[in-house]
Amino acid sequence: MKMRRIGDLTKPISSWTPQSDQDGADFTYVDLGSIDQDLKEIVGPRRLPTADAPSRARQIIHEDDVLVSTVRPNLNGVARVSGNLDEATASTGFSVLRPTDELVSAYLFHWVRSPEFVADMSLKSTGQSYPAVSDRIIKNSLIPVPSVREQQRIASALDAVDSLRVKRRKAIALLDELAQSIFLDMFGDPLQNPFDWPEVRFGDLLESSPQNGLSPSKAGSVEAKVLTLSAITGDRFDSNSWKTSTFKVVPPPAKSVRSSGFLVCRGNGNINLVGRGYFPVFDMPEVTFPDTMFSVSPSRRLMREYLQFIWSSKLVRNQIESLSRTTNGTFKINQQALTSVMVLVPPVDLQREFDKKVIAVNQVRRQYEAHLAELDALFASLQYRAFRGELWAEEIAPVA
Template sequence: MRRTLGEVADFYGGASLPEGEAFSNQSEGYLLLRVSDLNLPQNSVYVTKSFQWSAKPGQKSATAPEGSLVIPKRGGAIGTNKKRITTRDCILDPNLMAIHPHKELDVRFLYHWFRTFDLLDISSGTTVPQLNKQDLHPLQLPIPSVEEQCRIAEVLDKADELRAKRRRAIALLDELAQSIFHQIFGNGKNAPDWPVEALSVHLTESSRNGLSPSTGGSIEEKVLTLSAITGAAFDETAFKVSTFTEHPPKSKRVNHRDLLVCRGNGNLHFVGLGFFPRRDMPDTVFPDTMIAARINYNALDREYLEYAWRTKFVRTQIESGARTTNGTFKINQKVLNSLRIPIPPIDIQKDFGHRIRSLEAAKETQKKHLAKLDELFVSLQSRAFRGKL
């Protein structure tokens, strides 16, 4: 049996929040919820805390009862697809709304059903996305017995828990890598007998900017985007196809010996971020928004340099050297070349690199397992809401 969401749930729109106090696990009263509260690690599924709390309720239309599903309803926050379950009465700000199921609908079942689609796909509004009762009310969902809903939710909960454990294992491997780095090298500048030298001393050739695509060109090439080097690791899938009037030279193509560095961005924290590609990519060009620095591997190990590059010691130099025009922060080759890097003995660097590569191999194994679990979860979702689980 299928019913519309409006037939089996009540809707609560957010409004102005009352004046609150810092939440410190008070057992009574109301959590004051903003979109930012949904980002708290403790609130990944169930809302158990918030930054602020109130002993008194807010306006009736803004108070969501315990056991409601909370989602963003306005602006870019809709695209984050956050869906959370309240564990106590909450007061919602204007950017949130709540859906409280009737007795014939289990909230965990509702939560998993909502996870099968993108909130932007059902939003209204042109320039600013909006979600309201009119968008949600006509949505149809299957309504098996409450007992069957609970069984389905439990199966999906367990499958999701397995995925969460894999993600945590990957995060722990990242933490272990950082721990090993700090154990050996401290903050990147902790041994007085290790020289601290300009990066330019250890380049095999001059650093160089990438190449911008050409307007009206007819030669198609893959071009890296900045997201290839501004995440947690080098992402070779982050590229677009652009055109050039001439075939880009070999010096503008992705090479595993080049540290590729973000040359400019509106966010200062992205400027200067960099990684080595994991392999040569002769069919891919790096853009003018990146600088390539070809490293002398006899003095610098790539894994060591990538981790040293993210230390406060190096980041402070990058951000101090960045210049801004029209809201864009930039560094140039001169700044890059002058960055001072601690140079431990190469055998210590290589030992660290060996450990990191072992951890990376273990992480890749975990990622493959996670991918299989993701596939399984999607399959279970599909079967669950077609009545075939």
């Protein structure tokens, strides 16, 4: 398949300076934060008065333009402009690609999402703390260009699978909302405590004092697996977030990751992540939890799923953020502060009922996640073959 420069297949765009507009009317602004990096969609355009326009608000965009963020290309902030954003204004932090008649917009959009394009841009980026590429680098990069008809068929195939992926992600998000709704319906908003559940000090709800993890050491000679903070700072426990490190001694079994141990983040540069906590999904006897985490063992007065939900509530988060202290730019919470957090404790039978409902929701969620993984694999396979000219018409038709 012939490779051609993107710049040879795109048109020039126009720009303006909103602050110089005499009418002073509002305009629609699309900045880098407007892009959902997972959905690859523009989800947060803003209406601004021209007098308040940022200096980067310059580029006029049209329907079917493809926006490519020039900042942190490894994150692949890309989107295709929909009709309702025709003639909006985009930040100069985007390279705006407006295809000629030789290039199908949807095909171009799928190309700038491809691993090949992302890897190329990441390799060509400059700047250690704020890696970026220029508009010229993007337009000088190459794209495989089959016939327009073939581009349309490839784009249709990829669109079909991608649409299923988006629907499955949205279904998973709805399940998460359902679980939260069940919590609020059964227990009310913890900040308001409408059912007057008793408030109990967290330390009084533990079987024993919080346990510190084991610190890896560069001078150590014992190699072992250790959990990373990202395992407990997302929206759920991530069992894949571990690495191999060295320790001065063989990590004892007591420091291994257990499904019964509620792991809490002791410190982070982001105050929103300090104190985050989750139960591991299963025992990980070969993985050690590090000294950047506490492991706590709740008593029978706190059920597993209830604790995870109440711990992520505003009631608990507000206390943790208030109790945390900063050292050299890192926010930390110590054992004393952690155990002083006040937690609402409804009857155990009610907590148990909630746990059963959440477990049922999570079972459906796992099924959806498995289906999404299959769709992701199919999409990656189609994408890989499509841009190598290996996706034949008879393969495209059943998918589209």
